[in-house]
Amino acid sequence: MPDLGWNDFDTLESYIANEQRKYPESRGIFADVVRRIGIASKVVAVKVQKAGLLDVLGSHGAHNVQGEEQQKLDVIANEIMKATFEWMPLVAGIATEEEEDYTVYPPKPENEGDRYIILFDPLDGSSNIDANVSVGTIFSIHRVEGGGYRTKLSDFLQPGKSQVAAGYVIYGSSTMFVFSTGFGVHGFTLDPEIGEYVLSHENIRVPDQCTCFSANEANYKKWDEPTQRFADHLRYGDDEIYEITTSRYIGSLVADFHRNLLHGGVFMYPADAQTGKGKLRLLYECAPMAMLMEQAGGMATTGRERIMDIVPTELHQRVPVAFGAVREMEMYEGMVAEADEQ
Ligand code: P6P
Numbered sequence: 162m163p164d165l166g167w168n169d170f171d172t173l174e175s176y177i178a179n180e181q182r183k184y185p186e187s188r189g190i191f192a193d194v195v196r197r198i199g200i201a202s203k204v205v206a207v208k209v210q211k212a213g214l215l216d217v218l219g220s221h222g223a224h225n226v227q228g229e230e231q232q233k234l235d236v237i238a239n240e241i242m243k244a245t246f247e248w249m250p251l252v253a254g255i256a257t258e259e260e261e262d263y264t265v266y267p268p269k270p271e272n273e274g275d276r277y278i279i280l281f282d283p284l285d286g287s288s289n290i291d292a293n294v295s296v297g298t299i300f301s302i303h304r305v306e307g308g309g310y311r312t313k314l315s316d317f318l319q320p321g322k323s324q325v326a327a328g329y330v331i332y333g334s335s336t337m338f339v340f341s342t343g344f345g346v347h348g349f350t351l352d353p354e355i356g357e358y359v360l361s362h363e364n365i366r367v368p369d370q371c372t373c374f375s376a377n378e379a380n381y382k383k384w385d386e387p388t389q390r391f392a393d394h395l396r397y398g399d400d401e402i403y404e405i406t407t408s409r410y411i412g413s414l415v416a417d418f419h420r421n422l423l424h425g426g427v428f429m430y431p432a433d434a435q436t437g438k439g440k441l442r443l444l445y446e447c448a449p450m451a452m453l454m455e456q457a458g459g460m461a462t463t464g465r466e467r468i469m470d471i472v473p474t475e476l477h478q479r480v481p482v483a484f485g486a487v488r489e490m491e492m493y494e495g496m497v498a499e500a501d502e503q
Contacts, residue, residue, distance in 0.1 A: 173358035180192070205238045225260070266312075285329075348360075383431075385431070439463075443468075465497055
């Protein structure tokens with residue numbers, strides 16, 4: 162057998178197939194959903210890598226449900242992701258950051274079993290695109306009843322702990338597909354020579370050492386007192402654990418989260434103390450990232466409750482969020498609880 166240089170690696174394809182073989186009763190539908198997200202992300206990666214050349218930078222003129230001016234690549238990535246699932250028997254519906262309403266695909270006769278809904282942010286961090294900062298696609302997969310059942314809004318409003326899979330693709334110095342199906346977090350790096358995602362980071366564990374604090378510190382004055390106290394402790398505290406803790410924040414969730422997942426650290430987008438609201442969306446940003454952080458041994462909290470326990474009340478709901486190792490997250494929750502008792 163000629164040494165092709167890659168045949169001793171697990172590709173995303175072979176990894177999914179191996180995992181599926183562990184469940185003989187599996188119909189392979191779920192595996193196919195993950196596989197197709199991988200394919201869609203390769204198409205998005207090509208567009209992102211060529212963004213500067215294909216004049217797809219700059220705003221599209223339209224605005225998404227968040228009132229944010231849509232960058233052209235946002236719209237292109239959204240269309241690519243939707244096209245991947247449209248009219249497919251395996252997917253009951255999708256919801257995307259770029260659209261007000263969810264989309265339901267009518268059940269197909271051949272589809273008697275459970276089906277899946279996909280919630281995604283097709284290109285998170287897009288305001289950074291023209292500055293060539295890493296951006297990403299974030300996805301969350303839930304299961305819904307199969308057969309003739311008509312998918313409805315409540316099927317999309319499931320808590321993060323019901324996710325069957327979650328992940329992101331980061332379009333950076335390399336393109337990486339990072340996901341979990343509840344059995345750890347695994348990273349696959351796209352090998353452009355063979356066009357395959359190759360297993361590069363098996364069973365990622367978030368380091369205990371908090372090497373960085375990652376938040377938009379321009380908002381410090383908007384944070385409530387325990388949040389300010391927590392941030393001060395990490396940055397200025399005399400606790401020697403945090404002597405090497407530095408600040409890193411690039412304003413692209415996938416890039417900031419990925420760095421902390423691999424190198425350790427706290428990422429937070431706290432609530433504005435006046436409104437009590439956070440900025441990041443629960444269903445297709447915080448919940449999928451929370452699954453990954455927990456699967457990697459960390460925690461994801463609002464400061465008062467586990468992100469994965471929150472039962473959504475609306476599709477584009479925003480929540481305050483902090484991701485990190487258990488020690489820092491428990492410290493933060495303790496400071497918030499102490500302040501709440503006063
Ligand atoms: P700010 C990007 O628009 C985004 O949704 C996340 O990717 C990122 O973490 C956050 O907003 C940045 O927000 O207010 O710091 O610019």
